[in-house]
Amino acid sequence: MERIIDAHLHFCPGEPYFDQIARAAGHINSRQHLQKEYERLNIKGGIIMGNRTLDPAAHVYPEVFRYCIGIDRTYLRGGTVEQAVPDVELHLRSPRCAGVKLYPGYNPIYVWDSVYEPIYALAEYYNKPVAVHTGETATPGALLKYCHPMTLDEAAVKHPNVQFVMCHFGNPWLSDAAAVVDKNKNVALDLSGLLEGAVQTEELLVRKKGYVDQLRTWLEYLGYEDVMFGTDWPLANLEQYIDFVKALVPEEEWEKVFFDNANRIYGMGL
Template identity: 55%
Template sequence: MKIIDAHIHFCQEPYFDQIAELAGHKNTDAHLKDQYAAHNIVHGVVMGNRSLELCEHDYPDYLSYCIGLDSTCFNVDEVVQQASLVEKHLQRKNCVGIKLYPGYNHFYIYDSVVDPFYQLAMQYKKPVAIHTGLTASSNALLKYSHPLILDEVAVRYPQVQFVMCHIGNPWLVDAIAVIEKNENVAADLSGILEGRIDNMQDFFQKKKGYIHFLKVWLEYLDNYERLLYGTDWPLANIANYIEFVAHIIPEKHHDKVFFDNANRIYGLGL
């Protein structure tokens, strides 16, 4: 089975180095490439961090990227200038979308200040990925990252394909409601696990209530064309994550979730 990892981070920084070690990995291009080869992961989609400069987003051939507007580079007072830089990225073939981080940046994604980025997404026919759910920083504000924030913007921009990153975890019921209601909203399954799990069967037993709850609502949605495999590398162990997603997704839908949906939504042409 071929796999696309539809949500990773690719930053050689001490923070990412540390979390990679906790997941049993090394935060290097060579290690990631080896792990991808070992698990038949043929491509990854980087969620950009830190800068809008073109030179900061040169990635290996096996990776595409979404240009990220994170808390280090997004400023509501400089949207016009930032939109111009974002457009230069969207003109690149390997830039396959835009990534927003509303919880970290303290803004609602349906605020009109964000409209220039949605208009660019429409113009270039590329999706907008949005961080939803819990955040890695206590300085972030959860009211901005709740999955219900996607409902209004999905209605206002029906031509834009949105990707709800982390499926709004732990607000799974709300996330599923938004996906079911809005045909232009998909979700990636990244960021649910972290670190390295030595015994997945023990993990499944220990977390059986949560996993049952997640599977129940995925079955309720019953639309596996709008779910994407992703790890949030280097947060989690790759082998663990493949086993986890294979466990919660019915086998007959594995090809869709592990490969087909990301290939289609991000226009990878693989």
């Protein structure tokens, strides 16, 4: 199998909630199991989307991973975006840190809000991407108006020298998402989070044919230069997810989508 980079995962071994969703996907939520699966499936690198704390000691990961430092709702329960700025800079200076992750929707803040200006200034200065949650959320208390893919347009226009990553392709607002990615040269996307749990890929491709055709349609509309494979581990079964994305993307584009684009956009140096 060709080499793969997983451009979007969460690394929370031993947390009961993540233990449970890993089991539902046919996995074990442990460092050993994940690394074994990465080896088996020829996944050569992964980008962890950071959660919770900004404490550098909590963001030490195995060699195969780099991470985006995340400003999530757990952090913002006790702090503000403004307070996060010095810590975010500390992370961005580290070669292990590949970028910043923002969680609009979970956080009731639009990505074009001026509160994020210092974060974008840092991302531009250190030349590292800002990954943004877009599309449906995993918790019902979140507010979708903040994470509609269209909200990324204004941030991208205001910050033409910042590389944005639209996580989850704005799912299920695929046509809106495609418009924003197509128009803004500084917006890429990842294909994580489209499935959860264990699935029968063949059966799913038939049962959800309308949805799958929409994904194929809007990907084909965009082309594959800025499209990255990601799993949202431990949400989905890794092998099934690879099969699913292979079914969405023409074979001649696999190398870009599964490896080259993430290697370039997140500066993995692989």
